[in-house]
Amino acid sequence: MSAAPTAAARLDTALQHQEGDRVPFFLPATMHGAKLLDVPLPTYFGSAELVTHGQLRLLDRLGHDAVTCFLCAAGEVEPFGGKVLLYEDGPPNAGPPPLRAADLEGLEPPDPRASPVLCRSLEVARALRRQLGPYVPILGGAVAPFSLPAMQLGLGRWFELLDEAPSLSEHLLAVNETFCAAWSNALLEAGASAVALADPLASPIMVPRARYLALGLPALRRTISAIRGPVAVSTASAPCAQVAADL
Numbered sequence: 001m002s003a004a005p006t007a008a009a010r011l012d013t014a015l016q017h018q019e020g021d022r023v024p025f026f027l028p029a030t031m032h033g034a035k036l037l038d039v040p041l042p043t044y045f046g047s048a049e050l051v052t053h054g055q056l057r058l059l060d061r062l063g064h065d066a067v068t069c070f071l072c073a074a075g076e077v078e079p080f081g082g083k084v085l086l087y088e089d090g091p092p093n094a095g096p097p098p099l100r101a102a103d104l105e106g107l108e109p110p111d112p113r114a115s116p117v118l119c120r121s122l123e124v125a126r127a128l129r130r131q132l133g134p135y136v137p138i139l140g141g142a143v144a145p146f147s148l149p150a151m152q153l154g155l156g157r158w159f160e161l162l163d164e165a166p167s168l169s170e171h172l173l174a175v176n177e178t179f180c181a182a183w184s185n186a187l188l189e190a191g192a193s194a195v196a197l198a199d200p201l202a203s204p205i206m207v208p209r210a211r212y213l214a215l216g217l218p219a220l221r222r223t224i225s226a227i228r229g230p231v232a233v234s235t236a237s238a239p240c241a242q243v244a245a246d247l
Contacts, residue, residue: 005020005021006135006136007024007064007065007066007135007136007137008134008135008136008137008193010022010024010065011024011065011066011137024065024066025064025065026064026065026066026137026139027058027062027064028068028070028139029058029062030068030070030071030072030091031044031090031091032054032058033050033051033053033054033055033057033058034050034054036054036057036058036061037050037053037054037057040088041086041087041088041089041090041091042086042087042088045071045072045086045092045117045120046086046120047120048120048121048123048124048127049127051069051071051120051124052123052124052127052128052131055067055068055069055124055128056128056131059136065136065137066136066137066138066139066193067128067132067136067137067138067139068138068139068140068141069121069122069124069125069128069138069139069140069187069190069191069192070121070139070140070141070196071092071117071120071121071124072084072091072092072093072117073094073141073143073151073198074092074093074094074095074117074151075092075115075117075118075120075121076112076115076118076142076143076148076151076179076183077094077097077098077148077151077152078114078115078116078117078118079110079111079112079114079115079118079179080098080099080110080152081098081099082094082095082096082097082098082151082152083095083096083098084117092117094151097151097152097153097154097157098152099152099153100153100157101153101157101161101165101168104161104168104171104172105168105171107171107172107175108175109175109176109178109179109182110179111182112179112182112183112186113186118183118186121140121187122186122187122190123190125138125140125187125190125191125192126190126191128191129190129191130191137193137194138191138192138193139192139193139194139195139196139232140184140187140188140192140194140195140196141195141196141198142180142183142184142187142195142196142197142198143180143197143198143199144180144197144198144199144201144202144216144219144220144223144233145173145176145177145179145180145216145219145220145223146173146176146199146201146202146212146215146216146219146220147198147199147200147201147202147216148176148179148180149161149172149176150200150201152172152176153172162211162215169215170215173215173219176219177219177222177223177226178226180197180223181223181226181227184197184223184227184229184231185226185227185228185229188227188228188229192229193229193230194229194230194231194232195227195229195230195231195232196231196232196233196234197220197223197224197231197232197233197234198234198235198236199216199220199233199234199235199236200235200236200237200238201216201238202216202217202220202233202235202238202240202243202246202247203235203238203239203240203242203243204239204242204243205238205239206238209242209243209246212243212246213246217246217247220233220247233247
């Protein structure tokens with residue numbers, strides 16, 4: 001009997017539109033490792049070692065075909081001056097939006113490594129790669145440039161800025177493109193096999209399709225062109241059928 005394919009080989013077969021031993025699947029479980037290790041969520045998310053162990057335990061328990069070094073989207077506002085709030089009974093969340101319209105004109109892309117949470121994700125990626133070698137895909141995560149302002153400014157202020165200050169909106173998008181590409185490349189260099197870009201504001205239930213096609217999609221294209229590795233795009237939990245063909 002031939003040996004069972006590795007998770008990476010199984011995924012590669014599927015991506016080539018060929019039939020493998022089974023359909024590869026991935027359950028993006030981020031908090032659940034804390035329960036398996038019986039540690040509080042704030043303790044878990046504060047330790048790259050615990051998150052690594054949690055991902056390995058989940059891989060063993062679930063039998064799926066990838067792990068993730070993603071901790072939380074809120075970490076991506078830390079380099080911009082934001083805070084990550086940790087909770088005992090739920091996922092981390094972003095604190096108050098750190099940016100105001102008055103801050104944007106001279107805003108420069110910060111170093112992703114200025115964030116303790118993002119640095120922890122890089123530690124997890126390196127540790128998982130050491131443990132798993134090339135045999136199991138490791139997925140990193142980043143927020144796309146058009147959606148990141150929801151945490152940087154607040155969703156309402158971002159929508160106002162798009163209408164009232166197009167030049168500032170475009171500048172913030174340019175900053176976010178550079179930041180997103182730098183963060184994605186750091187993940188790939190640390191050991192991630194691919195980066196999933198979350199762009200929930202691509203969904204027509206969030207932003208009119210014409211506006212996304214005019215601003216969000218070009219920003220996404222430019223960002224992907226600067227990322228030195230495989231990229232996947234999702235709209236997170238937002239319905240995407242109407243924009244799927246555009247993506």
